[in-house]
Amino acid sequence: MDTVRPAAVAGAFYPRDPHALAAQVSELLDAVAHPEPALGWPKALIVPHAGYIYSGQVAAHAYRELANARGVVRRVVLLGPAHRVPVRGLALPGTDAFETPLGRVPVDADAVRALADLPQVTTRRDAHAFEHSLEVQLPFLQRALERFAVVPLAVGMAGTEEVAAVIERLWGGAETLIVVSTDLSHFHPYDEAKRIDGATVTRIGSLAADLDHEEACGATPLNGLLLVARRRGMTARLLAACNSGDTAGGRSEVVGYSAFALHDPRGATDSEDTGRTLVGIARGSISHRLGLAAAPSVDEPAWLTRPGASFVTLMLEGNLRGCVGSLEAARALGRDVADNAENAAFRDPRFRALSAAEWPRCAVEVSLLSAPAAIAFASEEELFAGIRAGEDGLILEHGGRRATFLPQVWEGLPDKRRFLGELKRKAGVPADTPLERCTVSRYRVQKWRQENLH
Numbered sequence: 001m002d003t004v005r006p007a008a009v010a011g012a013f014y015p016r017d018p019h020a021l022a023a024q025v026s027e028l029l030d031a032v033a034h035p036e037p038a039l040g041w042p043k044a045l046i047v048p049h050a051g052y053i054y055s056g057q058v059a060a061h062a063y064r065e066l067a068n069a070r071g072v073v074r075r076v077v078l079l080g081p082a083h084r085v086p087v088r089g090l091a092l093p094g095t096d097a098f099e100t101p102l103g104r105v106p107v108d109a110d111a112v113r114a115l116a117d118l119p120q121v122t123t124r125r126d127a128h129a130f131e132h133s134l135e136v137q138l139p140f141l142q143r144a145l146e147r148f149a150v151v152p153l154a155v156g157m158a159g160t161e162e163v164a165a166v167i168e169r170l171w172g173g174a175e176t177l178i179v180v181s182t183d184l185s186h187f188h189p190y191d192e193a194k195r196i197d198g199a200t201v202t203r204i205g206s207l208a209a210d211l212d213h214e215e216a217c218g219a220t221p222l223n224g225l226l227l228v229a230r231r232r233g234m235t236a237r238l239l240a241a242c243n244s245g246d247t248a249g250g251r252s253e254v255v256g257y258s259a260f261a262l263h264d265p266r267g268a269t270d271s272e273d274t275g276r277t278l279v280g281i282a283r284g285s286i287s288h289r290l291g292l293a294a295a296p297s298v299d300e301p302a303w304l305t306r307p308g309a310s311f312v313t314l315m316l317e318g319n320l321r322g323c324v325g326s327l328e329a330a331r332a333l334g335r336d337v338a339d340n341a342e343n344a345a346f347r348d349p350r351f352r353a354l355s356a357a358e359w360p361r362c363a364v365e366v367s368l369l370s371a372p373a374a375i376a377f378a379s380e381e382e383l384f385a386g387i388r389a390g391e392d393g394l395i396l397e398h399g400g401r402r403a404t405f406l407p408q409v410w411e412g413l414p415d416k417r418r419f420l421g422e423l424k425r426k427a428g429v430p431a432d433t434p435l436e437r438c439t440v441s442r443y444r445v446q447k448w449r450q451e452n453l454h
Contacts (some may be wrong), residue, residue, distance in 0.1 A: 002096040005125075009132045010101050013051040014139060018101040024052060025143045027412055028060035030374055041069040043234070043264040044178035044225060046204065047140075048257035049080060049133040049218075053248040055183070055257040061141060061240035066144040066177070067371035068307055068329050073177045075108050076141055078150045078169045079163070079221035080133030080181030087156025098150060099367035100135070102142045111170055118169065120162040127154040133181045133218065141179075155221040160209055163224025171228075174306065180225045182218025184256030190245040197243065197256035204260060205236050205379025206248035229262050237261045249272045254432040275448025277304070278366040282312050282341035283336055283450065286364075289342050290356050298334030309369040311406055311445075312341040314354070314362050321362060322348040327372060327395060327404060327443075337366060365449040367406055369393065372441040380435045392442040396423045403427035407445055 010016040015024055030382060045062040048055035066073070068449045082091065092112055097104045115121045128134070136154045141148065151170060155163060184197045187402040200215040209227040211219040229236065241258040245251035257437050281304075284296030310333065311325025321342035326336050341364070345354040354362070372395055377383040387394070392409075405419065413419040420440075424431060429438065 003094070004097045004099050004104060005093050005095045005128055007100050007135065008130045009135055013132055013136050015054075017103055019138055021101050022143070024056070024140055025060075025139050028052065028056045029064055029140075029143065030376065031057065032060050032064040032373075036452060040197055041066050041073070042177075042237075042261035042387065044180070044262040046180050046182065046222065046225070046228070046236075046258065046260040046262070047137060048183050048259065049136050049181040050183060050244065050255060051248075051259065052136070054244045055247070055254070057247065058240045058242060058257040058259045059137075062261065063140040063144045065239070065261050067304050070145055071178065072174055072176045073110065073145055073148060075149050075151065075170075075172065075177070076180055077111070077153070077167065077176060077178045078134050078137060078147070078181065079153045079155050079167075079218075079225070080131070081138075081178070081218040081220065082127050082131060082156045083133060083153040083217075084130050085120070085124065085127045085154075085156075087124060087127045087154055088121035089158050089162065091122050091127040091154045091156065093128040093152055093154075094123040094125045095128075098135070098138060098152060100138045100142065102139050105142065106149045109148075111151040114169060115166060116167060118192050120158055121153075121166060124154070127156070128152065137179060137181055141280050151289075153221070155218070155224075157222055158224075160220075160227050161224040164227045167224055167228050178225060178262075180218060181224050182216045184216050184241075184243075184258055185214065186217065186255050187253040190254050193243050193245070193254045193256050197241065197258070200256070201238060201241050201258050204258070207234070207236060225262070227356045233265050234262050235265070237263065249251035268438065273368060274368075274445075275366070276335075277301075278368070279312070279335050279364055279448050279450045281337045282364050285338040285341040286345045286354070286359065289346060290354075290359060292356070294357075296338060298338050299332065304334030305332045307331065308336055309371070310337045310340055311367040311369065312337060312344045313365040313367070313406075313408075314344050315365070316362050317357055320356070321345075321354065322351050324348055325367070325369070325406075327369065329371065333368075341366075363449060363451045365408075365447055367408075367445040367447040369427055370444045372443045374441045375440060377440070378436070380417075383420075383435055383440060387416055387442070389416055389419070391444065393445055394419070394423060395441040395443070396420070396427050396428045396429065397439040397441075398424075398427065398433060398437060401427045408447070
């Protein structure tokens with residue numbers, strides 16, 4: 001029979017009701033300014049662990065970075081400080097799963113076995129029974145990743161090298177995400193806390209691995225991660241920072257919060273090289289269909305196998321000749337680009353199939369999309385005020401109909417009202433339908449273009 005660690009701080013740090021919790025997490029994530037399109041996601045996150053009304057908006061900046069990780073990240077190594085029970089080393093819970101109002105998250109049994117020979121790793125159910133630093137991360141992870149296993153480690157008195165050894169043992173590949181849970185300074189006046197936390201944020205960004213517990217309550221697991229990051233040549237990117245005086249508390253004694261994303265350079269790709277590769281796949285796919293070339297490789301390098309959403313646009317002597325794409329990252333990026341290119345050339349219902357005679361005169365543009373995020377608005381004026389003309393790609397949905405315009409369309413439709421009107425027309429939504437009755441989402445793109453070859 002499975003043993004389950006029940007939710008201990010539901011109703012205190014976050015809502016107990018599953019519908020209210022899901023709504024709050026979604027609201028926090030949707031409120032984050034949309035990230036730039038990315039081929040991947042961070043290898044590690046640093047997140048706060050206070051009640052959601054205090055630090056949830058900062059934590060959401062970190063979890064929004066996982067928009068493209070769903071379906072790939074299957075294991076989360078979660079480290080946070082042990083607040084309630086003295087612990088020597090790093091403590092596993094000795095249970096088969098953790099429970100939140102959103103459901104159960106299995107503990108990764110293979111990872112637990114992989115740590116069995118490390119003397120600093122123990123099993124302490126009491127250390128986890130009422131610990132909030134790990135539990136509050138799970139609803140965000142459930143919303144971002146849906147299905148995953150967790151390796152929950154309550155960190156007590158441990159050396160930086162001991163923590164680093166555990167992280168290295170479980171580092172894995174794209175399937176593994178490392179999350180360190182920590183707040184910053186505690187119970188200083190607002191202005192003093194801003195000064196202290198500002199210095200701490202700078203030190204985290206420089207991968208300093210000698211933080212103390214006055215700077216960050218989770219300094220022990222944090223130092224271990226930063227040591228590993230420094231050795232691996234990683235970078236730490238600040239996503240958000242504030243304190244409880246900025247959110248839901250007074251300013252006489254505040255707690256500081258920050259969120260960081262840490263990226264592994266071995267998973268990065270150069271933008272120019274990325275563009276050449278993606279445009280090459282698009283051109284190769286069309287040339288192959290015309291019988292002019294072999295099928296392009298869509299799974300090398302490895303980043304092409306990660307989920308991605310793309311649009312491929314063909315221009316014939318300056319005129320649109322086809323445009324087909326994906327709005328969500330539902331398959332490997334390389335395959336997505338190849339299929340969208342072929343569909344743009346031969347299956348766009350607005351055009352006849354591309355001919356071999358036309359092909360040498362065609363320019364090819366590949367756009368890489370970020371994950372869409374719904375725009376909250378109560379009126380047309382509020383919607384127009386929030387849209388960034390020239391930057392936002394928009395998706396309009398109503399009554400089961402949906403259409404999108406890439407940001408490139410702003411060049412021909414610079415007026416926001418006309419842009420939305422034409423988007424309604426494209427979706428087949430009646431022109432007199434109020435925008436307040438529609439769902440409007442936005443995304444950003446990176447794009448690369450290769451001009452005509454003749």
